Amino acid sequence: MPEKIPDLIREKDLVLIYLDEKRNFLTQIQKGLKLSSDYGSIEIKDIIDKPFGYTGKTHLGHNFYCLKPSISDMMMKLRRTTTIVYPKDLGYLLLATSIQSGSRVVEVGTGSGAMTMVLSRLVAPDGKVFSYDRRPEFIENARMNLEKSKVLDGVEFRERDVSKDGFVDDNIDAVFVDVPEPWDIVVHASTVLKGGHHFVSWSPNVEQVRRTVEILSHQSFIRIKVNEILERELLVRERGTRPSERGITHTAYLVQAQKVLPD
Ligand SMILES: C[S@@+](CC[C@H](N)C(=O)[O-])C[C@H]1O[C@@H](n2cnc3c(N)ncnc32)[C@H](O)[C@@H]1O
Numbered sequence: 001m002p003e004k005i006p007d008l009i010r011e012k013d014l015v016l017i018y019l020d021e022k023r024n025f026l027t028q029i030q031k032g033l034k035l036s037s038d039y040g041s042i043e044i045k046d047i048i049d050k051p052f053g054y055t056g057k058t059h060l061g062h063n064f065y066c067l068k069p070s071i072s073d074m075m076m077k078l079r080r081t082t083t084i085v086y087p088k089d090l091g092y093l094l095l096a097t098s099i100q101s102g103s104r105v106v107e108v109g110t111g112s113g114a115m116t117m118v119l120s121r122l123v124a125p126d127g128k129v130f131s132y133d134r135r136p137e138f139i140e141n142a143r144m145n146l147e148k149s150k151v152l153d154g155v156e157f158r159e160r161d162v163s164k165d166g167f168v169d170d171n172i173d174a175v176f177v178d179v180p181e182p183w184d185i186v187v188h189a190s191t192v193l194k195g196g197h198h199f200v201s202w203s204p205n206v207e208q209v210r211r212t213v214e215i216l217s218h219q220s221f222i223r224i225k226v227n228e229i230l231e232r233e234l235l236v237r238e239r240g241t242r243p244s245e246r247g248i249t250h251t252a253y254l255v256q257a258q259k260v261l262p263d
Pocket residue numbers: 082083084085108109110111112113114115116132133134135138160161162163164178179180181
């Protein structure tokens with residue numbers, strides 16, 4: 001059996017410091033930092049060089065655990081200036097495209113950068129995400145979120161209104177659209193997307209989906225599909241196992257389509 005090499009917590013690492021489902025903190029490790037909750041405080045310097053998985057105690061004696069954050073943790077806990085794409089929807093739509101390491105992807109809009117962060121990890125190390133938004137302040141916040149997650153290298157931000165001005169990048173493997181008017185992006189997506197490749201979009205309302213599908217069908221897109229992903233958590237407890245009564249009931253309808261070339 002190969003020797004297990006411990007994964008040690010270093011400065012600047014992202015760690016999920018977990019006490020329970022209500023008290024958990026996605027933390028970038030810095031010596032001077034102190035976390036506080038009603039369960040007591042934690043000096044971050046005390047966990048540097050400890051292995052991931054380490055169990056410590058707050059000054060009030062509650063256990064805390066140093067966990068590896070999941071990609072969903074990173075999406076849900078980044079600084080939000082907009083609504084974000086939810087992991088259940090993004091997970092499904094990523095598998096509906098063919099993107100992989102080395103792909104060239106465009107997204108509109110950048111928003112808080114939740115989707116950008118995941119796309120950048122997927123296309124690394126040689127691929128690129130061209131992330132478009134018309135609001136510079138959103139791009140700045142997303143840049144900060146991506147820097148914290150150490151995935152900024154694979155991303156180029158473009159401040160641009162894509163509905164009016166289109167894309168500046170070409171030869172694209174997938175187009176991801178999360179804006180209120182996705183139908184306005186379709187014609188531009190059709191111009192830059194490689195033949196056979198995928199367009200995907202998110203919309204909270206059926207009216208938006210209808211309009212997007214109609215335009216897609218007039219712009220050399222086929223295999224147009226619309227889905228909704230329903231997620232329900234199951235609580236497994238001594239006193240009984242059943243679905244949680246809380247949860248997000250609606251996020252978005254998901255549209256996917258593939259571009260064909262003229263014959
Ligand atoms: C819902 S947010 C995107 C959230 C993002 N998917 C995430 O997961 O963080 C929508 C963004 O689209 C941008 N936007 C809307 N219409 C646009 C357009 N025509 N061109 C460029 N950006 C646009 C908005 O400024 C906003 O930041």
